[in-house]
Amino acid sequence: MRRSLVILAVLLLMPSSAAVGAERFALPKFKSGYEIPPLVVPPAGSDTLEYLDVAALVLALALASYLALRARSRRAVWVLMAASLVYFGFYRGGCICAIGAIQNVALALADGGYTIPVVAVAFFVIPLAATLLFGRTFCAAVCPLGAVQDIVAIRPTRVPAWLDHALGLLAYVYLGAAVLFAATGAAFLICEYDPFVAIFRLVPFTRQNVWMEAFGGSTAMLILGAAFVVAGLFIARPYCRWLCPYGAILRLLSRASKWHVTITPDECNQCTLCENACPFNAIQKPTTDAPRPDRLIDRRRLALLLVLVPVLLAAGGGFGWWLGDPFSRMHFTVQQAERVRLEETGQVEGTEDISDAFYQTQRPREELYAEAAAIRGRFAVGSALLGVWVGLVVGVKLIHLSVYRTRTDYQPDRATCVSCGRCFAYCPFERKRLKTLAGEPTTP
């Protein structure tokens, strides 16, 4: 154990090697005698800043857990959330983030040739561990994507619970798709379609290496981000609830967390005051004592769904297999092979950048085609697994919705509760605790 820790410490402190500058393709010669200046590669950024990110993550997680579970201060959580937004969002440009780290991990597991940055592993693992201990305090006050949505949630309206249940599944589908595309080396979907990264990088006070020109090459992402912000004024944390793939993992882990925020610091007296406090539908109500006349039907439904699960898995797998071909077209090599093929067979006139890039390598086409075929094969298998995953998610969700559970108190749903602390102020016992019963809610 001690030896492992030493190795880990060495790995963490080991500086990464600088990239060696080299021209990928032969440089053109100019008859004018002009000499192309030699390629100068700027020195790699300091690793210290990356380790600072990890330290900031750990510190923010510890603070968030303390403030949400122990201090029970929504205001303090809000302040920490704003600080995280400034640091991880605007200063670090939304990169690196735990959500995107899923892809690094997936690619590292699938491709032995890919060296995953230690920081990416840390950003992936540390919030998971924190969630196992304290619930989703990472979502509460550390994640910049959650923070920006939480801060703009000015007039959140309650989305019907049934719709919330259904839309919540999209996050699992997105998680599966992100893993598939990352593992096959096709794309980092989460990064490409991160709705907030364009906003984070709108102002150039991020570090130089992540600065992206405002309105340049990112218009679509900026529009997407603006749409989420505007929607977030009225629907609290739409991305976190229905799309965030990391949130999907945290939901599962949070169910088993050792500790978790509670609505009341004391015994719940079922006063109903907190019933509508949560804009995320994350407060579970007590069940009634009324007799359940349709118990037999419930049992039959449950049995039917249990039988249905393998069918869903098989159908999902089969359907996913079909999707492998179109999905593979997201991969650069497949796109390149397709374009080269079209040009080769005269189906299109002229060349494009993507085919020019291939021709410049002077590799034979057969090699490219073989590579593309191998990728398509991987996509077929991966898409089938994605289909199985989606079938499993739908099946489990249906079963989950068909199992009757007894609750006596108002309590947070451990999976969907992001530990934001909004509900604290609605509990009279909390008011009593804070001696603020006469005042207004402390929600910012």
Place this chain on the structure above:
Amino acid sequence: MTHNAPQPTETDASTDADQAQRDELARVRYQAALGVAIVAGTFCLLVGVTLAVAHLGRTSARLEESEELNTLRAAAITLPEGDARKAMLRIIRQRDLELRQDFFARRAFTKTGGYLLLAGLAAFVAGAGIAAACRRRLPMPLRADQRPAPVGAQAARWAVTALAVTLVAGGVFVIAYYGGAFETAPPDAEGPAVAIQDPPTNDEIRKHWPRFRGPDGSGHSAYANIPTAWNGKTGRNILWKAPVPLFGESSPVVWGKRIFLSGATDQQREVYCFGTADGKLLWKKPVSTPAGRMTDPPEILEDTTYACPTCATDGRFVCAIFANGDMACFDMEGHQRWVRNLGPFKNSYGYASSLSIYRNTLLVLVDQGSMAKPESYLVAIDLVTGRTAWKTERPVPGSWATPILVETGSGEQVITVGCPWVIAYNPADGKERWRTKVLDGDVAPSPVYHSGVAFATNTGSLLAAIPTHLAGEIPDGGLKWTAEDGLPDIVSPLTDGHVVLLVTTDGLLTCYAAADGKLLWEKEIDAVFMSSPGLVGDKVYLMDAKGVMRIFTTAGAYAEVARAELGERSHSSPAFLNGRIYLRSKKHLFCIGNKTD
């Protein structure tokens, strides 16, 4: 009975006053926050619209997409060296600078806008958040009958089912729009069938005209029934003539019913396939590689042209190479197998060496560089894949000759010439067999071979008869004989095993005995010769630059048998097939044959 209402006490009045004050403060606070939110929101909207408009404006003025600059550049290229071109270059640089300044000004603008937008958003969120908090009221406990009826799990199950159906529909959409056939196998059924065919045998090759100067590069015709009389102006014995789209000095190669040619300008490169029956252009394929496009067109002599090297074919593939280094391989139907670029060539007159095919490889001689720094090599490229099979460095500077591929008594050899070496290689692996130092200057005439002897020559050096059975470096004493008169500068020699004929560009014909190098005869002709001669039986076919073909025998003395005119200027060498000659003029491809047959 009377009822006395409780009278308000002083404490109650004080409480009411406090409450009223609090209410008033809350109202002011709410209105101020709302005002801030409205002003900030309007500000954000204005900044956002301004940035969007600026972005749209900038999109049309990106430096790399500037049509104005591209037009100016294109115009500058066409201008001759001189003041006008320099002035144009100054204009381009100035405009380029202006566009770059504009780019950075716009970027600074959006940067400032980004800061303003962020500040506005922060103010809006703060104002709106405070205003919303002012309006928020604590809920009251609800009685059981006031609580809304819980939405059952049934609705959620239906919603989940609906979502699953939507996902499936989305998947079907993806398959329908992004699916479809995409086979990465070679293009059609004929492609792979051709690719896996064995290379033709030497006997089969001898029936065709697969490369520059015929099967082994000697200029010998395998057929005796070649016409001796034609006239391109009157049409006599001209079976057909077909225009060649792009200019070039490459000579025709023929396999079966197909004739292949290449043509090029400084910007375009093409390979053509004509039908032997009627000269119909069966296919025309552009050749282009990114590397070729990225470099400036090479500087060449007018006589060399951008398509000087002759194509090579083996009945399965046809390959072409151009002055900028672009090369391509097609199957017989014109499907491109691969492209490569070997350029840019460090070659002062333009690349001229023609291609040869040996079994499954394409042999390319790239002689370039200077005596002080030769950068020459002979490379064999896999015909099927386009990959390099082997590559051998050569200690010679730029040359313009074509290697010959011959079967000698001691095995197959690729015999190359370049200053100062004549070097023979094993075509299978590029290993050197022998070399000898006999040449000088800019070597353009290709060598010839007959009966165990290779003949190599160049103006200003020697005509050397080199035995090909030796190995290693052959000293002067190892040569069979040498001669010094009538050495050619462009036209390749011709030998039938009895004599060796040399032709200089300015019309001096010199004939040596192949056995001992004895000068047999000389003949001066008032013409310019660029085309290399051919041999049909005992008759030499030699065409001058005006397209006049002189047909003569060499025994004893120059004896002209016939003379025929193409009617057009030509520098190409003839291709002899069964009863036909294929000749390329500056504009046309001619098929000459006896119309009475």
